[in-house]
Amino acid sequence: MLHRVFFVCLFLALCSAASSLSCNWMDHKFRQFSKNSLDLIDTMANNSTSTTGGAEEDDTVTFPSDLYSQARASAEDKLGFTVQVLEEVVRLFEADHSSASWQESTVENFLNIVTRQAEGLRSCIGAHIHTKKNKKLHMYFKRLSHHVLENKASFSIDLSNDNTHIHLVIIIGLIIEHQINSSLQGHSAEAWELIRKEIKTHLLRTDQLVSSLLTTN
Numbered sequence: 001m002l003h004r005v006f007f008v009c010l011f012l013a014l015c016s017a018a019s020s021l022s023c024n025w026m027d028h029k030f031r032q033f034s035k036n037s038l039d040l041i042d043t044m045a046n047n048s049t050s051t052t053g054g055a056e057e058d059d060t061v062t063f064p065s066d067l068y069s070q071a072r073a074s075a076e077d078k079l080g081f082t083v084q085v086l087e088e089v090v091r092l093f094e095a096d097h098s099s100a101s102w103q104e105s106t107v108e109n110f111l112n113i114v115t116r117q118a119e120g121l122r123s124c125i126g127a128h129i130h131t132k133k134n135k136k137l138h139m140y141f142k143r144l145s146h147h148v149l150e151n152k153a154s155f156s157i158d159l160s161n162d163n164t165h166i167h168l169v170i171i172i173g174l175i176i177e178h179q180i181n182s183s184l185q186g187h188s189a190e191a192w193e194l195i196r197k198e199i200k201t202h203l204l205r206t207d208q209l210v211s212s213l214l215t216t217n
Contacts, residue, residue: 025123026210030210030214033116037117038204038207040106040113041196041203042200044100044102045196045197047102061144061147063198063201064136067081067140068209071134071209078209080132082206083121084137084138086115086117086121089114089199089202090118092195093110093199099188102192148198
């Protein structure tokens with residue numbers, strides 16, 4: 001009987017130790033990784049030759065501040081939400097960004113850091129805890145990609161006068177030119193700069209979210 005009690009106590013002690021170790025990465029490495037990702041996304045701005053001074057406000061998708069507020073229910077919710085944000089960011093930046101005039105090595109380093117952030121925080125949640133994906137957050141990133149990247153690559157033409165046949169020829173020419181440019185250049189530099197600014201805001205918000213859980217100061 002005493003042996004059984006001893007093994008039960010030992011098992012509970014090991015579980016407790018494993019639980020604390022599972023967040024060791026968050027307590028000791030998160031701040032450095034978060035700082036590195038923010039530094040790299042700022043470097044991408046410094047390397048960029050594009051400006052968005054004349055961009056319309058509706059070129060951006062409304063930032064999902066309400067989703068960040070809803071993610072404060074529990075520590076697992078915060079970490080699960082942050083992991084999803086980071087994974088969505090990686091997926092977004094893996095698209096063709098050749099027109100963004102960023103150094104490829106900087107983008108690769110950024111994606112590597114963000115991926116390791118997501119993996120590290122996921123290890124803190126634990127494999128036995130299932131975190132449900134936030135559908136609204138996923139749809140936000142899909143809208144961001146579609147609305148900013150695809151709309152920036154679109155074009156329009158005025159058909160207000162009577163020279164319809166001339167405009168049809170122009171339209172066909174523009175369609176061909178647009179398809180060629182899209183295949184060669186990817187999305188516009190201005191669109192990627194809007195994306196970069198939006199993602200920096202996400203990185204700052206996720207930093208605040210996870211920092212509220214840290215046990216080391």
